[in-house]
Amino acid sequence: MDINALVQTVSIFALPVLFAITLHEAAHGYAARYFGDNTAWALGRVTFNPMNHIDPVGTIVMPLLLYFATSGALLFGYAKPVPVRFGNLRHPKRDMIWVALAGPAVNFLQALAWFLMLYAMNALGITEPFLVSMAQAGVLVNVVMFVFNLFPLPPLDGGRIVVGLLPMRQAMAYSRIEPYGFFIVMFLAWQGTISTYWIHPLMNLTYAVLSWLLSPLDHFLFVNV
DSSP: OOOHHHHHHHHHHHHHHHHHHHHHHHHHHHHHHHHHOOHHHTOOOOOGGGGGGGIIIIIIIIIHHHHHHHSSSSOOOOOOOOOOOOGGGHHHHHHHHHHHHHHHHHHHHHHHHHHHHHHHHHHHHHHOHHHHHHHHHHHHHHHHHHHHHTTTSTTTTHHHHHHSSHHHHHHHHHHHHHHHHHHHHHHHHHHHHIIIIIIIHHHHHHHHHHHHEEEHHHHHHHHOO
16 A cells, blocks of 8 residues: 555545534534434534544544555545434424434535535636645545435434334334444445445435536636636
8 A cells, every 4th residue: 555645645535524524423413402402512522623523443443444455445434423312302203303414414515515615716726636636525525424324224314314204113113223233334335235226326416416506606607707
């Protein structure tokens, strides 16, 4: 493994990843507090300080090991999840949907912001490779987090959304998957099932939506060149 390539990759992705995981977890905490659960707030986890969300193994060690083991072909990691006591929410079954959606929604907005940065740099004639690569990394990281976290299996956000939408009996049965969910997701990722049938199709759809949202700028920039 080329150490220079590793250093360059880390330097490009470091800021986008820190923003992506920090705002994702903080969004869960803010949403939980808004809907009645102060657990994360009381523990100091509703913050934009990335140090409060970084998991030494999941955020640092695992991604580096995977990067070396797969020659950069596979990267996966996670932050410390924000603690939420769904029973404290004013309407637990309904509100858990909004709490779960908050994280991926913030990732989508960040992807949009990084995409907008690319548009702005293009309009201003800024072609500095490091800045362009960082903005592209920001879009990629947040689109991946947005799509991956919506996978409908607990404990991922998508699984929590499904539990909130199902009738009570089915919701309770489905929620019992949660202790095994992480291992199931890892197995499906190793098999390539998630990439083929979920991540890649939804990433393409998300990129299309982002491009559509910013399409008015294409005309604006064309007219003002």
